[in-house]
Structure formats: structure tokens, C-alpha cells
Amino acid sequence: MAKFNAKNLAIIIVFGIFLLGTVVIVNAQQLLPEGGDSFGAAVKLEPGSYEGGAMEKDQVEYFYINLKPGQELQIKGTLKALPDSWGEGEVALYNEERQKLVGVSKTFDKGEKAEFSFSWLSNSDKDLYKYYIKRECTWHKLAPFPLDISLIDHYDIGSQTDAGDSFEKAINITLGEHNGYLSGASGADTKDFYKLAAKKGKTLTIRTTPEGEARMKVAVYNNDRQIIKEEYAPNPGAIVTNSVSITKSEDVFIAIVCDEYCNEDITAYTLNIATEKTSDEEVGLPQGESMYPQGTEEAAKAISKGIAWIIISWIVGPIVFLIIIGMIIYFLWKKKK
Ligand SMILES: [Ca+2]
Numbered sequence: 550m551a552k553f554n555a556k557n558l559a560i561i562i563v564f565g566i567f568l569l570g571t572v573v574i575v576n577a578q579q580l581l582p583e584g585g586d587s588f589g590a591a592v593k594l595e596p597g598s599y600e601g602g603a604m605e606k607d608q609v610e611y612f613y614i615n616l617k618p619g620q621e622l623q624i625k626g627t628l629k630a631l632p633d634s635w636g637e638g639e640v641a642l643y644n645e646e647r648q649k650l651v652g653v654s655k656t657f658d659k660g661e662k663a664e665f666s667f668s669w670l671s672n673s674d675k676d677l678y679k680y681y682i683k684r685e686c687t688w689h690k691l692a693p694f695p696l697d698i699s700l701i702d703h704y705d706i707g708s709q710t711d712a713g714d715s716f717e718k719a720i721n722i723t724l725g726e727h728n729g730y731l732s733g734a735s736g737a738d739t740k741d742f743y744k745l746a747a748k749k750g751k752t753l754t755i756r757t758t759p760e761g762e763a764r765m766k767v768a769v770y771n772n773d774r775q776i777i778k779e780e781y782a783p784n785p786g787a788i789v790t791n792s793v794s795i796t797k798s799e800d801v802f803i804a805i806v807c808d809e810y811c812n813e814d815i816t817a818y819t820l821n822i823a824t825e826k827t828s829d830e831e832v833g834l835p836q837g838e839s840m841y842p843q844g845t846e847e848a849a850k851a852i853s854k855g856i857a858w859i860i861i862s863w864i865v866g867p868i869v870f871l872i873i874i875g876m877i878i879y880f881l882w883k884k885k886k
Contacts, residue, residue, distance in 0.1 A: 581602065603631070614698065618672060618674075618676070626697060627694055628663050632692075640685075641685075705720065708720055711741070719744040731805065733815060742804050752826070754792040757790075765787075765816075766789070768780075
């Protein structure tokens with residue numbers, strides 16, 4: 550049995566650190582497992598950085614990954630040819646119906662390579678999605694190449710999901726500032742519907758600020774799902790403001806739209822929702838406010854009170870005086886008689 554001493558302990562610690570370091574490196578960049586040869590045989594992947602093996606003509610590998618509503622699937626990598634061979638390769642993303650959504654295809658001369666990156670933002674049609682990733686060598690040969698797969702949360706207004714793209718799937722919103730995301734051409738999340746309790750006699754103003762060059766649309770519907778007003782960005786990147794008068798206290802729907810015509814990429818936006826009294830009420834003074842500068846109101850009241858008293862004493866005083874004089878003369882005249 551090995552005798553325990555300080556030297557043995559030091560060897561164990563050094564070996565332990567080495568082992569831990571190796572595990573961390575392997576985790577940071579792991580070998581891509583061999584994919585299935587059809588959609589049905591696709592191999593499940595978790596987010597991570599992978600190194601995929603070399604491929605030959607007509608070799609195809611299928612993988613799949615699960616995605617929650619409001620999550621972005623980002624796929625990055627570098628397609629490469631071998632130093633002594635031409636090649637052509639493709640990496641693409643497919644939905645559950647096995648329709649191609651987005652991807653990259655490159656043809657290379659000997660030793661050439663090309664970096665690529667594409668994304669897909671899911672909407673809230675389903676509770677969980679299955680997306681297929683296909684990598685394929687379409688001509689000659691491909692060198693081993695890296696594939697980075699990330700899931701990025703783009704949940705709307707602090708929720709843990711995506712605001713739905715229908716009246717039924719609208720999520721509740723309150724006055725104030727909120728942040729949301731839409732996919733543009735990079736996903737299925739092209740509309741965010743929100744529901745707001747609106748009060749009669751107010752003007753509701755929705756100000757939407759996109760990040761980047763998006764052309765957003767902002768629409769407001771009443772509780773009968775009839776459009777009240779919609780506003781479009783006049784130019785890419787414009788802030789869109791939609792103001793409507795609320796004639797009935799009810800829930801209204803706010804739709805923020807950014808589809809393929811709005812932007813190529815996923816678009817973050819800020820939503821500022823405010824209400825103010827309509828102009829009818831604004832004509833009158835807001836309750837509790839004075840038309841006089843602060844502190845002068847009481848002085849004005851005191852002055853007008855004084856003027857009133859002067860007028861009363863000038864008119865009433867002589868009348869009373871004349872009545873009294875008249876009565877004295879009448880009594881003296883009667884007595885003399
Ligand atoms: Ca969204």
C-alpha cells in the first residue's frame with residue numbers, strides 16, 4: 550500500500566488539475582457525433598461548439614435540436630475544402646414538416662474556406678419545436694469543419710415566451726416601456742400581439758423604436774378585433790407612433806409587425822405605451838390646478854371680496870340712510886299734527 554505523504558498529495562493535485570483542464574477543453578469543442586442518414590434517423594444535438602468530420606460527395610448527415618417559443622437558434626461555422634481538393638458543401642435548417650427554412654451553400658477551390666452564420670427565431674404556435682440541421686457534401690470533398698450551435702432567449706416584454714401572432718395568443722401588457730423581438734426574414738416570429746385594458750376618454754399612444762434598419766408596422770384593434778388605426782414606418786429604422794382616441798372602456802389589441810419586407814435579421818424593439826386625457830378634457834383646467842401663479846390666488850380672492858364690500862356699502866348705505874331720514878320726518882310731521 551502506497552505510503553501517504555506530502556509528495557503523493559502534490560502529485561494527486563497536479564494530476565487532478567490536468568484532468569479537469571482536459572475535460573473543460575473537450576467540453577468547449579466537442580466532436581460532432583455522426584448524424585443520421587435521413588430526417589427520420591436524425592441525431593439529437595444540444596447547444597455547443599462542435600468539430601464535424603470530413604465528408605465525401607453525396608454524404609449527408611441529419612441532426613435535430615429542440616427550441617422553445619421565443620428562442621433564436623443560431624448556427625455558425627466555417628465550410629472548408631481540403632488543401633489538395635475542390636469541394637462543395639451545404640449546411641441548412643429544416644422545420645418539422647421537413648421544409649428548408651434557411652441555409653448556406655458554398656463551392657470551393659483547393660484550400661478555400663468560408664465562414665457562415667444564420668439564425669431562426671421561433672414564434673408561439675407550438676410549445677416546443679423540433680428543427681432539423683442537415684450538413685452535406687454536394688461535390689467532391691469537404692475538410693473537417695466547425696459548427697457552433699447556440700440558443701438565445703428573445704422573450705417579449707419580460708415574459709418567458711413569445712407574444713403570439715393572433716388575437717387569441719395576445720399577451721397582457723401595461724402602460725410603460727417594454728422590450729420585444731421580431732424575426733424579420735430570420736424566423737417565424739413576424740407578429741407580436743398584446744392586449745391592453747384601455748379607458749374611455751383617453752388618447753392611447755404607442756411609440757415603437759426598432760433597433761437597426763427595420764420598417765415596423767404598429768396596428769391597434771378594438772375588442773371586436775376591428776382595426777382602429779395602423780401606422781407604417783416611412784423609412785427603414787423610423788420610429789413608428791400610433792395614437793388613437795379610446796371611445797369605450799375595453800381591452801384593445803396592439804399588433805407589432807416585422808416580417809420579411811421589414812428586415813432581413815432578427816429585430817429588437819422598444820415599446821412605449823402611454824395615455825393622456827383627450828383634448829375635450831384638456832380644455833378645462835386639470836383638477837386641483839389654478840389659473841393664477843402659485844400664491845397669488847388668495848390675494849386675488851381677498852381683493853375681489855374687498856371690491857364687493859365697497860360696492861355694497863356705496864349702494865345700500867345711502868338707501869338705508871334715506872329710509873331712516875324719511876321715517877324721522879314722517880314721525881315728526883305726524884306728532885306736530
Ligand atoms: Ca416576439
